[in-house]
Each structure stands twice: as structure tokens, then as C-alpha cells.
Amino acid sequence: MTKKYQIIQSESRVNRKTSVQLLHADVWNGISFVVLLMGLILSQAGNAFAASQEETFIAARDAYRSGKIDRFNEYAQQLDGYVLQPYIAYWQLQSHMAEATPAEIRNFTTRYEDSPLADRLRKDWLVRLGKAQQWNFFLSEFPALLNADKDVTCYAYQARLSLGNKVVLQEAKPIWFDGSDLPTSCSPVFDALMAEGLLTSEDVWIRIRLALEAGNVGVAKAVIQYLPAGQAPDARTLDRIVDNPHQFLEKNTLNYKSRTDRELAMFAIYRIARTQLVQAQTDWEKIREHFSAAEQAYVWGKMAFYAARVHDPVALNWFKQVDNASLNDSQLGWKVRAALRAQNWPEVLESIQAMSVVEQRNAVWRYWKARALSAQGKVVQANAIYAPLSKETHFYGQLANEELGVVVGNPTESYKASEDELKAIKNVPGLRRALVLYQLDLRTDANREWAWAIRNFDDKQLLAAAELARRNEWYDRAINTADKTVQLHDFSLRYLAPHRDVMQVYANQWGLDEAWVYGLIRQESRFVRLAQSSVGASGMMQIMPATAKWIANRLGIKDFRGHLVNELDTNISFGTYYLKYVMDSLDGSPVLATAGYNAGPSRAKRWRDNKAMEGAIYAESIPFNETRDYVKKVMSNAMYYSNRFGQKLITLKQRMGTIPGKSNGSDPEQGEGD
Template identity: 45%
Template sequence: MIFKHFRYFSVVLALAAAPAHAANGADDSLLAAFDAYRAGDALKFSRHAKKLDRHVLEPWLEYWRVALRLEDAQSAEVRAFLAAHADTYVAERLRGEWLKVLGKRAEWREFDRELASYASEDLEIRCYGWLSRLARDDEAALTEAQAMWLEPRDLPAGCDQLATLLWERERISTNDVWQRVRVLFENGQITAAKEALGYLAKEQAPDERALAEAARHPKRLLDRLPKNMEKRAAREVVVLAAIRYARNDPEAAAAALEAPLAARLPEADVRYLWGRVGFEAARVHHENALKWYARAGDTRLDDEQLAWKVRAALRRSSWAAVADAIDRMSPEAVREPAWTYWYGRALAAQGEETGSRAYFLRIAGQTDFYGLLANEELGYVAALPETMHVPSEEDIEKAKRNPGLTRALELIRLGIRMEGVREWLYTIRHFDDARLIAAAELARRAEVYDRAIHTADKTRRLHNFSLRYPVRFHEVFRDYARTHGLDEAWVLGLVRQESRFITDARSSAGAAGLMQLMPRTAKYVASKIGLRNYRPKDVIHVPTNVGLGTGYLKMVLDQLGHPVLASAAYNAGPSRARRWRDATPLEGAIYAETIPFGETRDYVKKVMANAVFYSALVHEKVTPIKTLLGTIPARGAGEPTEEEELP
């Protein structure tokens, strides 16, 4: 979520040496300086910054000052800043920006010096790193750099320069150009694909009008195939059109592949396209997705295609296909908890109990969705730890004196939330469990609940579940849950995911408050439940927000009949949640894993896993996640009319 200003609390944390300020005057000057930095106005920035002597955010003021003129800065000035603010987020951030400036200048000695201290990951800086090595005649960099070529997006400036060098040194071939163009078309990056084609000689390049038609009107091009497809460019444009067509209508694309495309394209291209058709079909739960995947034969599928092949197989209970698709994934993908769990389930379904237990044991004990499911496959139900680590006041005081945490909370207090979150994440990156829990408690006391939850979630051995799963406004949630006949643990699990219990949270789409209500939804529910004199500005008022949010959740649950469906509907809309059901009943975990929208898929898993722990906290009873997930009913009669459709 993207959050705006947070005014409901007033926590002022300052370094011991910092002088007292008139709060409003200092705040106004700091915010004005920040606005001037974002606007690139160095004179205005200087005018406001000079009013902030020895401010708690002095490192940020210095960063903004240097960053405003970084393109013209000298190495000595930047080195001085990095030395003065060593091991801080602002130093890491400025170092990354400085590395890009040095790369553009080709000042490789200074670049290498700073790169050795840079710990973050940035594609453009990696590209400049390879260019630096090539400047020292390190030819191995050319081989390493070739992986960059297939990034599914427009390449940044440093990588463009490197790509040109790879082409000139014949490390990128015509085949590689067309491979990149396909990857970009698969990901909807049409402009970047056109730029990649610029490497081809004029006689090898495709017709521009045909390429435009492949991108914008693929069906039209496929209905009128070029008479002459002997040249590669002509064939590739047809393949690109088929990629786009499959994305829009996989069934129609499959029919086109049957004939005449199959007769006009090389067998390898046909099988490649069947892999794309299967992938797009799986994403819309088409019943023929697995059949179309099979027609791809031994064509290499990427991890995303294989993931959707697994999901299609899960909906058909084809456990052999589940195992086969996971076997073909990269080592990194195979280690993901989702595929570890489903591989274990596939082995169990095929009678390999010992092997399945080995896979479940790899993720059992984790508190996420698949960790909980793996526990239950092994015969255990997750419960709260018998003991929780409670930080001492001394530990909390140490956290309060940490300059990075202090700056982060001050930035968040001022409404400069994104910068504050980044400072917080950088500061806690090497904390042990005890320090994490102390930092989480510090954030809780400052009412910065998203940082408290996230930080407490990171512990490995010492845990504090009251910080991981806070029960803020308990009486309000309890009363409204009872009023609407909802499970309080489920409601709290949903709110933890929606807003992290931040009362005035606002999303970029306009959702507001604890339960992230859209304006139209809030107005609709207010009218339905007879809430008189409702005004849109009231939506962040806690009782109003919770009353409207639980009222809507009850409407969705009554209409859809299942908490997993209602959770999906709360995030993506009731019509989508219904559409994602199957012709036959589905295991709840399979429904959740096969939700087409990645955000909603992750959301539903987290809401249901949250509900397990909130059940233990508020009901003082252990509820298996499989009980909560249950079975999703099949699509059937009784769908709501247009007038009954919920927003």
C-alpha cells in the first residue's frame, strides 16, 4: 500500500545532542526542504535547510544537499559524505546514485573503489561493473553479462551501453535479438521490443507495419498470413502476433495453431507457441490448458510457465503432472515453499509417503501458509509458542537510542513514509532476534504498526506473537464481528493484511482506513445498513470504518458462502472470486494457489494464515488451517443478478 501523512500520533524521537525545536516550525521547514529536493530546487532547499541546525534528520538534509548536485560533484565531496555517514541508509543510497554517475563518466578507478562497499542489488550498477571489468580487458565479463540481455524490460542506460558492446563483439547474435523480442512481447514490453530490433540490419528487420499489427491487432494478422514466410523476420512477426493473441484469447489462438499456422511455421516455433497457449489458458483456468501444454513437448518452459502448469494440474488433480512440472523448474524455484509443499503432496498422492514427509519437513514449523499446511500433513497443528520473548525496558531504550530507527520513525511521523520505511529496513537488516523484537516494540509504542508487525515477523528463534499479530481496537472489532456474525479472528487477519492496523492508511487506488474501503463501497454499505449522515471523510473514523468494512464482509460472505471466496472478493471483487471457482468442488488450498492475480493469491494465503494465529490469540483455541480453508463449492446456479452484484 502507498500511505499518506499520518497525524493521529505524535511521537518525537530525537538524538540526545539535538536541540529542542518549535515542533511546527521545524516540521514545516523540514517538509519544505524535502519538497524543494524533490523539485530539484537547490536554492529553495538551502533557504529552508539552514533553519534546521542539528536536526535529528541532519543526515537526510546532507544527503538531499549533495544529491541535488551529484551530477557535478567531485569525488572528494562524495567521499566525505560517505565517510561521515558510514553504515547508514543515506550513505548506501548516495553510493548507488554516485556509482551510476561514475559509470556514465567512465571513471572506473573511482567506480571500483565505491563498488566494493556497495551491498545492494541494482541491474544498471551491475552493467557498469561489467563495463569496468571490460575496460581492464577482463573478457570473462562478456560471458557473465549475456544473462542481462534477456531481462524482460527496457534496459537502463548502463545496460544499453553494455548491450551495444556485446553486439559489436559478436556475443549477441540475430537469434539472441529475436529471443529477447519474444521475451519482451510475452511481458507486454512492446516499445522495448522495437528498440531491441534496432540491432538488426535493415534486410533482417521486420516490416514496421506488420510488427505494429502483430502488437495491436494480432487476430487480423493471423487471419491474413503473409504469402511469403521464407524470411525469418516474416515468421517471427507471425510468432509475435500469436503470442499476443494467446494472451487475449488462448482458445482462439489454439484453433489458429491447429491450422494454418502449424503448416506454415517450423516445428520448434509451433511447440514454443503451444507452451504460450497452455500458459495463458492456465491463467484463465481453461479446461484444455494441460492438453495444450502437452503439445509443447520438450520445449523449454520458464519458471512462470511451469508454475501455471502446476496450478492447472492441481485443478485437475493430475498429481503426476504436478511433480513433472516442478521437476523441470530451476533450483531456485523448486526451493520456494509453495512448490516444496505441492511436490510433497504429489508424492503422497502417488504413494510415496516417505518422500513426501521429507518435503513437508523442509518447511514445517514456518508460520506462513505453506508452513502451516506442511505441519498438518505431518500430523501437527500450529499453536502459539509456550513462551514469548518480551524485551526489557533496557532493550527498548537501546532501540530508542539507535539513530537509524530514530530517523525512520521521525520520517514516518512527518509523512515521508517511503523514505522512513527504507531507513528502517536498512537499519534492522543485521539485527538478531532480541534486537528485532525490541525494535518492533519501539514501533508499536510509536503506533507505527506496520513496522512493528514486519520487524517481529523476521525473528527465527525468539518470537513475540503479540507483536506479530496485534489486536488493536479489540472491543470495536469484537463487537462488530458479533453484530454481523463474523469470525473475529478472520476479520483481524484480513485487517492485518489490509492496513497493518494503521487507521488512516490510504492506498494509491483510494482505499482508506483500517479495512481499506473504496469510496464507492463505503457509500454503498452505508446506504444498505442505514447509516445516516455518512460523509466520505468519516471513513477513517475507526468505528465507522470497522462497521462499514465488517458490514461489507458479511454481505460478501453471505453471497459467496465461504471465507476463502469472501477474502478473494474483498481484494479483487465478488465477480472474480466466483469466476475462479471450478466446475467441481476444489480444495481450499488449491483454489487459493490458482488465483490468477498474484496480489490476490498472496493476499488470500496471508489472510487465512493470519486467522490461524488470531484464533489462538482471541479465541484461545487452535484452529487448523485446513479447517479454515475447507472445500470451495463448484460453480452453479443461483448467481446474483446484475442488481444484486456487490461493488
């Protein structure tokens, strides 16, 4: 064979081989294309089917809510096996709850025990059994209820009383001491307490006081009926005192030997003290000699409480009229705050030590107790409190760390859930339901499902669930879930920072600290873009409608429409502008601006003292519980975000700064958000 022939033959074999390879490649490419096409078709069909099921579910829900049960049942038949099947089954049972059998109820609660619907249905069933006084069924089902409210609890007491168990009355008595409007199921229990002589007239007066202090005059009127004959005041008298307490004292001749008239007079005095401290003191001085030492202590305590809440210096003098043992924890708390503003550290320490053991365990009082000890030179005792407190990751834990000489950053060690852990978490039925409900914008049910599913999770499961929520852009659940860990933590999940591309633009434009802005949004909305508050505030930065219009006008935006405030860019633009405006109007103080953003600039200004004050003391003495908690959390959040963003670390005390006295700053212009 010649060399030329060998070459030709070799080329021929190569060409044949190449042709076969190309043929095989074409075949496989064709098969791959078909497989890919089929996959896309099946995927689209699956998505369409899922979308169809979601639409059917919403239609079923709407039909149930509107009472169109026949139409609801038609939709229900199409949803067999759907991930939200428990809700269909729940509505089906609710539609004929009056005729439901114990077997049906137990079948549902057993089958769907991994859903909050099981406990909700069990509670509904127990209320029905209680109303019908079917105590045998009630007692067999009640132990399985996980979340018993006062209504069901009182039915449980009734059930046990039906068996002749009168020992239960001692267990039930604490429910009586509540100033709120209790459910009607509690009335038979209270009647039994009265019949057995376990409710004294003193107990009745205590509850009347609790109701009046809480502003629940209607409850007080209802409780009056339990007083002995001759002691019950005319219910209309309570209304007259509410309308004009000073006039009541001026125009009525009271018999101070009567418990009833003394109670009415005391009610009138502290009603006046809510708004007119000087008038209250004047009226009280005229009549206080007619009252016992205990009654005088009660009135002085109430007056001092109201004085402390408006930062009147007279508060401490009035508190001195009362032995600490006669003050409740709430009053002692405000005595501490008044003493902090006066820099009276011995009074701070003494008042904290007078609190109940449970109250003293709260981080706020542990911190201020340590500060009071340190101020009096008892550094070793103070450090013994700071040391364990510094291991806690909240506002007071951070401050305690700094008192020990440590600037707090985010922990360097962070646990990250593995893909296997995430895969396992994705398959938890409750979380699957929660995510579908979230995608359907049924946020209340979604949040309930999520909370129920994670209630017994360990730290690793919590962090995997938090990461799952983050990947689905469900930021509030991610943060709240990561916040629950005890030993293992992931602070990047606790302090998420979505939308930084937008945030940095506006933070830089208005010269705001990005970490502080993120700290504020985390507290405002947990980054829920369509968040809506009970008072109408909208979006991530929770802007009120009137404030949004005011900002639009200030920015020269014409034809502004209210719904635009929910758009991400607009919400951040408006929110950061207003935050900058508030800060500029309040001496450039982030603490004052944070308080002003939440409660209004004029209030933040009014809460200052005549002299300069430590920022932490200003925050501690804010009268509104919500705003006081808000300021602490925002400033604490800012520390963690600052570390996450790689900013230069400064102490929380430095962030809190010193709040200038009223005489040192100009009055801020009052914006629409005030």
C-alpha cells in the same frame, strides 16, 4: 520536678519539634514545587523547541523541493545538531551536485553511513561519474555501493571495459535476456557484446520474444535493430498485430520459410490466445505444419499457459503437446495448477519434478509434491517432505503440520525484549530518525531509515525494535520487524491486534469471525490507519471510494463524504459490512470472500470449478498472483489470531473448507467493489 511540669515540658519539646518539622516540610514542599515547576517549564520548552525544529525541518524540505535554495540554507543553519541533520546535509549536497567534489561525497557517506542516504548519494554520484565517463573515480567508489541497480551495474561494466577487460562481457551477457526497458547505460555494453560476436541472432530473437510476452512492444522495436540485415521486421507490423492479431493472419501472405514471418505469426497466435482460445486454436491448426518442432512447442506452451490461467480444461491437453523440458518454470507452475483442479496427481508430481532445482525448493511446490506422493501411496516419501516444511510458519508449513496430524497453534515460548534491550535500541540513531520521520508523516523516508537500521540486527535486536515500534503505534514496522526473526520469536508482535474494542463491536454485529477479520486487515494494511493504495483504496480495510459510497447508501447514511472512510470507526464499520456482504453472496465461504474482497466478488465466483473443490486447490489456482498470495496469507493469519484470541482450534484445512461448484450456488449480486 513535678509530674505535671514534666508533661508540660515534654509537650513543649514535642511542639517545638513538630514546628521545626512543619517548617522543614514547608521548605521542602516549596523546593519540590519549584523543582517540579521548573521541570514542567523546561519540558514544555523542550517540547516547544522540538516542535519548532520539526516545523523548521518541514519548511526547509519544502524550500529545497521548490528550488528556493537561499531560503533552504537559512533554515538549514537553524537545524545544526537536529536528529534529521543527515537530510539537511543530503539536500545541501544535492543542490550543487554538479560541482560536488569527491571529498565532499566521501565525507558525507562516511559521516552518515548509518543512513540509507549515504548509499543513495553514492549511487547518484556514481551515475554522474558514469555519464561523464570518469572511470577512475567510478571504480574507486563502486565497491562501497550496497544496492546497485541495473543502471549503475551497466556503468560498472562500461568502466571495466574501458580498462580493456573484455572478460567482463561474459559476465554482462545475462542482463541482455530481459523483456523490460533497460537503462541507456546498458546500450554500450550490448554494442560491445555484438561487436565481439557474443550476441547471436538467436539471442536477439529470444529477447524480442521476452519483450513481446511482457507486453513491452516498444522494447521489442528497439531490440529489432540488433537483428542481421534482412531479418528485422517493420516495427509498424508489431503494432498491427497488437491491434488485431487475427486480422493480421487473415490478410497477410506470410513466407513461413522466413524466421521473421514465423516469429510474427507466433506472436499473433498467442496474442489471440490471451482472450480467444478457440480462435487461437483454429488459426494455429491452419499454419502449424510450417513450424519446427521447437517453434510448435513454444506456441503450444503459450496457449496452454493462457488456457490454464482461465481454468479451461483444454489446458492439460495442450500441455501434453509439449515436452516438459520445453516449458519454463512459470508454465510448469500453471500445468501443476491445471492438474490439481483435475485431480491428476501423477501429472502434478511429474510437472514439479521437471521444474528447475531452485523453483522446486519453493514451499508451494514442496507441499504439493508431498501431496502428490501421498495420493499415490508413497506416504514415507511424503512425510520426509512434510517434516522439515512443517517447521516453517507460513501457509504451507501449517498445512504440512496438519498432514502430519498436528493442529498448529502459536508457539508457547516467546522471547520478550528487556527494558535494557529497549533502551539500547532507542538509542540507535537510524531508529531515532525513523521515529521522528514517522511522527512527521514522512512515511517513505521513515520506512527506509527503519529498514536500513535493522538490516543487520540479530533476533533479540529485531524483537526489541519491533516492541519499540509497537509502543509508538507504528504497527506495520512492528509486524514486519518481528516477522524477520529466525530462531527467537514473539508472535504477539507478529500478529498485533490493535483497536479490538472497535473491531469486536462490528465483527459481532455482522457475525464475522474476529480472527479472520484481523487476518485480512493484517494483510491489507498492517493496521496503517491512513494507508492509501496505488489505486485509491483507503484506511485499514482498504476501501475503494466507489465502494465506500455504495456502502454508505446501503447503510442509509446521508451526506457521506469520502474523507470519512479514513476514520477508524467508519473504516471498520464499512469494511466489515462489505466483507459480510461479499461472504453472503459467495456461499458463506471465507476463502471465496477473501478472494472477492481483494479482486471482486464476480471474479471469485468465476474462479470456481463446475464441481466442488478443496479450498487449498482453489486458492492455489487463482489467476492473479496478488490475490493468490493474499488469500493464503489471510487464511494463515486467521489461524494465528484464532489462537491468540483463545478460540477453539480448528485446522487450516477446515478453515479453507470445500468450495462448492458453480452449479451449486446462486450468482452473487455484484457490488461496487467488484
